[in-house]
Amino acid sequence: MTEFAPLHGLIGGALIGLAAVLLMLTLGRIAGVSTISFGLLxxxxxxxxxxRLAFLVGLPLGALLVTMFGLKDWSTLTFPASVPVTIVAGLLVGIGTTYGSGCTSGHGVCGLARLSPRSLVATITFVAVAAITVFIFRHLMQAP
Amino acid sequence: MPVLLSLVVGTVFGAGLALSDMVNPARVLNFFDLAGSWDPTLAFVMGGALATTFVGYRLVFARGASLTGGSFNLPTAKQVDLPLVGGAALFGLGWGLAGFCPGPALAALVSLKPQVFLFVAATAAGMVATRAWRGR
Known part of the structure; x- marks a missing residue:
């Protein structure tokens, strides 16, 4: 169970958006985490x-700063997937974002903000498949 | 200079991911669980991010160039094809299984939980394997 937190969501989301805008303003780049990771590799x-490396290092650094200011409690972090499922899921995310040219940040934030038809199709697809996956595993197979 | 700017921007991004709790797989999975313990927080994260980016991009694009002088590097592909839809579907399957997508997983490394490192390593392996498979 997680508590509905709309204000934290909005503020955190606005910061994510601000970062996407700043990366375009400063470097002229799309803030897509999977594409930046793929480019690094x-x-x-x-x-x-x-x-690219600096941007990716910034992600845990930002999370660390928020933690140091006492705004993030990692004890509430729960990881429902088992170890084998985690490995399979990670592989699928790596393969899928490479073929699909992006993930939540690249397609779902930057692409939709550019009104890209490709990003709209990709976002609808991965959100729908994720929801179907959760339904199957939680309600049909009774996994956590 | 680009490296320092990029580090600062990545830090803002990571702070947003942590504050919004997108780094918590349980919360992400609850967002997708419409038929069960539904938690709409993720819609507010996406809404806040999208609204900010939509307005901000228009202001930035109106300048005509980035601060470091170069033109904007924007994707040129236009067609909706099988790699796009199939890739997005595979990504959605992985996202729904673990509750992690690439950005939040990297930010969540701060939790020092072994499963986060495992997920990040598997994602990198998936990317490398795909590139090798495609032969480039």
């Missing part, structure tokens, strides 16, 4: 490696 594109 690509050996051919070493010129863009430093800013």
């Amino acid at each position: 690509a050996p051919a594109d070493s010129a863009n490696r430093p800013w």
Whole structure:
């Protein structure tokens, strides 16, 4: 069970949006975490490696700052998936975001903000499939 | 300079992910659980992020160039094809299984929970394997 927290959601979401806008303003880049990660792992594109690595390092750094200001309690973090399911899920996320050219940030935030038809189709697809997956596992197979 | 800017922007992004609690797989899975313990918080996260980006992008694009001088690097692909839809479906399956997508998983490394590291490693392996499979 998680408590509905609309205000934290809105403020956190606005910060995510602000970061997306700032990355476009400063570097002229889409703030898509999977595409940035994929670019970092690509050996051919070493010129863009430093800013990509810096952005990805910033993600846990930002979470750490919020924690240091006492605004985040990690004890409430629950990880319902088992170890094998975690591995399979991670692989699927890696494969899917590479073929699908993006994840929640790239398609769901930046792409939708650009009114990209591709991002709209991708976002509807991954949200719908995730909801169906949760329904099947929680209600038909009685997993957590 | 681009590296420092990128680090600051990534930090703002990570702070947003932590504050909104998108880093908590249980909350994400509850958002998808319409028939059970539904928690609409994620809709507010996406709404806040999308509204900010929608307005901010228009202001930024009106400048014509980024602060570091270059043009905007925007995706050029237009067609809705099988890799896009199939990839998004595989990603949705993984997201629904673990409750993690790439950004929140990286931010949640701060929790030092072994399963977060496992998920991040598996995601990276999936990306590397896909690139090898596609031969580029």
